[in-house]
Amino acid sequence: MTELQNTRQEAQNPVQAHSGHITEKKPKATRDAYGETLLELGKRRPDIVALDADLSGSTKTAKFAREFPDRFFNMGVAEQDMIGTAAGLALTGKVPFASTFAVFETGRAWDQIRLAVCYSNTNVKLVATHGGITVGEDGASHQALEDIALMRALPNMMVIVPADASETASAISAVADHKGPVYVRLGRAKVPYVMPDDYTFTPGKAFVFHIGKDVTIIAAGIMVDIAQKAAEILAGEGIDAGVVNMSTIKPLDEETLLRVAETSGLIVTAEEHSVIGGLGGSVCEFLSENHPVTVRRIGVRDTFGCSGSPGDLLKRYGLTAGDIVETVKNSI
Amino acid sequence: MGVMTEGKITDINELKRIAKNVRINILHMLTLAGSGHTGGSLSAADVAVAIYFSRMKFNPGDPSWEERDRFVLSKGHAAPLIYAIMAEAGYFREDTIETLRKTGSPLQGHPCSALLPGIEISTGSLGQGLSVANGMALGLRLDGNPARVYCIMGDGEVQEGQVWEAAMTAAHYKIDNICAVVDNNGLQIDGPVEKVMGIEPLHDKWAAFGWHVMDIDGHNMQEILDALGEAETVKGRPSIIIANTTKGKGVSFFENKVEYHGVAPTREEFDRAVKEIHND
Ligand SMILES: Cc1ncc(C[n+]2csc(CCOP(=O)(O)OP(=O)(O)O)c2C)c(N)n1
Ligand SMILES: [Mg+2]
Numbered sequence: 147m148t149e150l151q152n153t154r155q156e157a158q159n160p161v162q163a164h165s166g167h168i169t170e171k172k173p174k175a176t177r178d179a180y181g182e183t184l185l186e187l188g189k190r191r192p193d194i195v196a197l198d199a200d201l202s203g204s205t206k207t208a209k210f211a212r213e214f215p216d217r218f219f220n221m222g223v224a225e226q227d228m229i230g231t232a233a234g235l236a237l238t239g240k241v242p243f244a245s246t247f248a249v250f251e252t253g254r255a256w257d258q259i260r261l262a263v264c265y266s267n268t269n270v271k272l273v274a275t276h277g278g279i280t281v282g283e284d285g286a287s288h289q290a291l292e293d294i295a296l297m298r299a300l301p302n303m304m305v306i307v308p309a310d311a312s313e314t315a316s317a318i319s320a321v322a323d324h325k326g327p328v329y330v331r332l333g334r335a336k337v338p339y340v341m342p343d344d345y346t347f348t349p350g351k352a353f354v355f356h357i358g359k360d361v362t363i364i365a366a367g368i369m370v371d372i373a374q375k376a377a378e379i380l381a382g383e384g385i386d387a388g389v390v391n392m393s394t395i396k397p398l399d400e401e402t403l404l405r406v407a408e409t410s411g412l413i414v415t416a417e418e419h420s421v422i423g424g425l426g427g428s429v430c431e432f433l434s435e436n437h438p439v440t441v442r443r444i445g446v447r448d449t450f451g452c453s454g455s456p457g458d459l460l461k462r463y464g465l466t467a468g469d470i471v472e473t474v475k476n477s478i
Numbered sequence: 479m480g481v482m483t484e485g486k487i488t489d490i491n492e493l494k495r496i497a498k499n500v501r502i503n504i505l506h507m508l509t510l511a512g513s514g515h516t517g518g519s520l521s522a523a524d525v526a527v528a529i530y531f532s533r534m535k536f537n538p539g540d541p542s543w544e545e546r547d548r549f550v551l552s553k554g555h556a557a558p559l560i561y562a563i564m565a566e567a568g569y570f571r572e573d574t575i576e577t578l579r580k581t582g583s584p585l586q587g588h589p590c591s592a593l594l595p596g597i598e599i600s601t602g603s604l605g606q607g608l609s610v611a612n613g614m615a616l617g618l619r620l621d622g623n624p625a626r627v628y629c630i631m632g633d634g635e636v637q638e639g640q641v642w643e644a645a646m647t648a649a650h651y652k653i654d655n656i657c658a659v660v661d662n663n664g665l666q667i668d669g670p671v672e673k674v675m676g677i678e679p680l681h682d683k684w685a686a687f688g689w690h691v692m693d694i695d696g697h698n699m700q701e702i703l704d705a706l707g708e709a710e711t712v713k714g715r716p717s718i719i720i721a722n723t724t725k726g727k728g729v730s731f732f733e734n735k736v737e738y739h740g741v742a743p744t745r746e747e748f749d750r751a752v753k754e755i756h757n758d
Contacts, residue, residue, distance in 0.1 A: 234680060257603050
């Protein structure tokens with residue numbers, strides 16, 4: 147497996163000067179943190195159940211399955227049925243976590259999510275792995291680049307994209323306590339730790355590393371790390387660039403966004419998703435109505451992905467720190 | 479009217495009387511609404527009345543009572559049927575049915591669980607209800623709750639792939655606290671089911687998927703009661719009743735008419751229909 151860390155030449159110092167302390171740890175995939183956290187939650191909470199659609203080894207729900215076979219339901223390759231069954235379990239007071247790859251979770255079962263989860267407001271937790279282009283070699287059929295847009299459009303749905311393994315653990319615990327539908331998007335590849343040790347995820351609350359006088363990069367998922375690298379490079383060139391981790395994409399942290407827009411003349415959004423309908427779309431929608439500033443969107447530009455190593459693909463689709471730096475310099 | 483937690487009705491004539499009342503209320507609300515699904519509401523009326531009033535435990539005063547049996551109207555377009563039953567059972571005042579499909583009404587065109595307590599899950603996109611019913615049945619089993627789950631589907635609806643995913647699930651997980659029903663009225667929107675997209679041999683399909691299958695006349699109250707009773711005795715696998723029915727049942731000029739799938743009666747048709755139902 148290719149690790150993102152190895153593919154980023156710019157990666158020099160993963161520790162952000164303006165954030166709290168981060169213990170040096172080896173990069174870890176957010177899906178691994180999910181599997182561990184779900185297992186821990188399962189031990190404490192008998193109401194938690196898990197479902198998967200024949201990908202439990204990859205989504206890491208297998209850990210929970212081994213420990214709690216009676217509370218785990220493998221639904222086979224049947225995502226629509228998985229979502230409906232999860233809704234039914236939620237209706238009897240269970241807290242179901244339903245997992246598969248992001249493409250299948252959100253695309254194949256969208257109508258089921260819309261009706262049986264969101265419209266019915268059932269307490270279903272959709273935790274999908276393999277979001278984004280860094281799925282890598284499996285190619286476009288498996289790279290969800292539209293999942294955030296699909297989930298964000300649904301009333302009652304909360305959308306969370308954690309930046310690293312520690313934020314994932316914290317977010318999964320918060321999600322288990324939250325009442326109502328949630329979509330959590332996780333990745334396949336290992337990602338460096340970016341969040342301070344003492345950070346805890348709060349739904350709807352962005353984490354501000356720094357608000358830049360010249361520009362602030364609003365990022366989510368693996369792009370938070372990449373945005374920080376870009377900010378360091380920009381700092382070296384005398385440009386004050388801030389970074390915000392907008393891990394809850396819905397509901398958007400409007401207060402923080404306004405604060406950023408009031409200080410930074412330029413906002414750059416960065417996401418491992420289509421520039422249509424995801425984080426960039428949300429930020430543009432909100433700011434254009436409430437505090438118009440120039441926004442540039444870093445993301446996949448209305449195209450499908452392709453096979454390749456995660457690192458190569460980030461370059462090919464313009465998602466590197468260098469791409470962010472260039473966009474900033476061209477827009478300032 | 480009354481709290482249906484115990485003392486279930488087993489008297490056939492009483493159930494028939496309720497079914498007549500339910501049919502009249504279905505037509506009444508559809509006529510006032512001026513739109514909605516007549517044929518499929520009428521065809522499933524006898525089975526649904528039998529399920530609610532002869533078998534199910536529920537408490538209209540406490541719709542989320544944990545020990546209640548659950549009902550899923552997977553063919554959500556038959557919403558008038560479930561509303562008429564809920565009015566009969568006392569979930570809301572009978573005149574609420576006059577608000578069907580009107581702005582702000584809890585009686586949406588298709589059932590909405592968020593707006594109407596007593597509706598377990600919102601439906602209207604066909605093919606989804608059996609999965610939800612399975613999930614409820616599994617959850618009840620985990621809790622050691624003896625409540626049962628009922629789910630009514632249309633015969634056109636079973637063309638949806640998800641129905642067969644759910645069929646596999648129920649058998650795989652040996653869900654025996656569920657009783658599904660196919661309202662086998664032979665018609666869907668574009669014509670006869672067998673012409674649009676054949677589903678036969680339906681019995682064999684469900685049997686092959688591991689279900690206990692019962693074929694009945696879905697308008698014969700005794701046969702319905704017998705099948706519902708039999709379903710409760712089947713252990714280790716799910717049960718399904720293929721209820722052979724007539725679309726538009728009870729009103730001669732609606733019966734077997736594909737046009738009356740999604741058309742409400744006119745005032746004049748309503749008056750004639752009520753007379754027919756009374757004289758039956
Ligand atoms: C997923 C989905 N596709 C299409 C429709 C539109 N639709 C409503 S009723 C119906 C026909 C259903 O036929 P059947 O299940 O036989 O119902 P019944 O005859 O009992 O009314 C269709 C296609 C829908 N509600 N949901
Ligand atoms: Mg039909």
